[in-house]
Amino acid sequence: MNVRRSAAVLAAVTVIGAAIPAAAAPSPSPSQALPSALYGDKDPKFDGVWRQSLALLAQDTVGEKPAATSVEWLVRQQCEDGGFAAYRPDPTTACDAKTMLDTNATAAAVQALAALGGQDSVADKAVGWLKSVQNEDGGWGYAPGGASDTNSTSVVIGALTAAGEKPDQVEKGGKSPYDALLKLALPCGGDGGGAFAFQPDKKGELTANADATAAGVLGALGKGMVAEAGKKSGAGCADPRTPQQAAANGAAYLARTLAEDDGHLTSALAGSDPQPDHGNTADAVVALAARGDTEQAGKSVRWLEKNSAxxxxxxxxxxxxxxxxxxxxxxxxxxxxxxxxxxxxxxxxGPAPQTPEKTAAAEDKSDSKSDFFGVWWYVGVCLIAGIGIGFLFTGRKKRQQS
Structure with missing residues (x-):
């Protein structure tokens, strides 16, 4: 499972009291046949919509046109109220109170569908649901009603931006998502200065978290998972009073941390030695590039090229x-x-993307259909015009005879 998802799922465990494992789920047994339109062969219980959304978004990013069946699968995962669960084995069964809707899955689906186009009604409905579960501090938790966290708030900001919304104008209780992020940004100085925390601990204190910082930088910049290289502005760490300054602080923390570990981030389970964290390193590369910190982003992406296969x-x-x-x-x-x-x-x-030949054929068919109807529309207009002229001449003749 994606590491970012793992952190969010752990937060959901705190909220709902369910024993959800953070480790990647095992492959399904032969009796648990997965949908042919779904990407990946591991149990999708906790990340089906998430990984499908990322797969489709990545294909679109590189100019591929995803298979229609894979897009349809994602669309059918949506519940009637607009939200998405992590995975619904049977989308023909209506969602109910027991369906665990997921802000992260919903936001990822919005980003994918908005990029692909042609699914505005689905994306808009999902955005409406996200707005309905926004917390009073302006942010979002993994599950509706859960305490706001940096990762969930940031991925929702990316969804809002992708759908054409202005995140700073999406408010609850007078607070926007940026207000929530600023509360999760560590001040300068001390251990982890400038970073973002995932959530405050039980004492209300903030602890630097590299994964949350990568997400927080993108969120503070109003960016989604797909970002272009930006222009760097400002240097050093300062009081994070604005989203832009919080993003600059977070990027500085990431660059510093990456440089200390030979260009990559690390993570460790309890009782284990630190290991390279490829997923969070990739997220950090996107965040740094979006902020314009291209030098360290370039070094880290080269590390990924050598070590991520x-x-x-x-x-x-x-x-x-x-x-x-x-x-x-x-x-x-x-x-x-x-x-x-x-x-x-x-x-x-997963399903092979549409080939240029098939796409062109579909477009030609659509154009031919349009031409067909266009011709008959023209003929119809001419007939109606002829009938109108006939009435005009008939009426004129009657007037002349009278």
Whole structure:
């Protein structure tokens, strides 16, 4: 499972009291056949919509046109009220009070569908649901009603931006998502100065979190998971009174942390030695590039090129998508990423994207249909005009005879 999802799921556990594992789920048994339109072959219980959304978004980012069946699968996962659960095995069964809706999955789906186009009603309905579960502090938790966290708030900001909304104008109790992020930004100085925390701890204190910081930088910039290289402005760490300054502070923290660990982030389970964290490193690359910190972003993406192949193969669609986003943000070729064709690897994990020939044929068919109706529309107009002229002449003749 994507590491960012893991943190959010753990937060949801606190809210709903469910024993949800943070580790990647095992492959399903033969009796649990997965939908053919779904990307990936691991149990989608906790990340089906998330990984499908990232896969489709990554394909669109590199100019691929996702298979219609894969887009339809994602659309059908939506509940009547607009929200998405992590995964619904049977989308023909209506969602009810027991359906665990998920702000992260919903926001990811919005970003994917908005990018693909043609699904405005689905995306707008999802945005409406996200607005309905916004917290009084302006942010979002993983599950509706859960305490706001940096990751969830940031991915929702990306969804709002993708859907054409202005995040600073989406308020609850007079607070916007940016207000929530600023409360989760650590002040300068001390351990982790400038970073974002995931959530305050039980004592209300903030602890630097690299994963949350990567998300927070993008959120503070009003960006989604797909970002272009930005222009750097300002330097050093200052009081995070604005989203822009909080983003600058967070980027400085990420650059400093990455440099200390040979260009990558690390993570460790209790009792284990720190290990390279490929997913969060990829997220950090996107965040740094979006903020204009291209030097460190370039160094870290080169580290990913050399070291991420095995991780991506094990991680599945979301992992390949994260690497595609990192490549895109830094101008790196995703089809030759350290010798790996990320696009080919991603496409092989689900329905093949539409080929240019099929897409062109569909467009030609659509054009032919339009031409057909266009011709008959013209004929119809002419007939109506002729009838009108006939009435005119008939009426004139009658008047002359009278």
């Amino acid at each position: 095995t991780w991506a193969e094990q991680g599945g669609p979301a992992a390949y998508a994260q690497l595609v986003f990192a490549a895109h943000a830094t101008g790196t070729d995703p089809r030759d990423f350290g010798g790996t064709d990320l696009v080919k690897q991603l496409n092989a994990m």
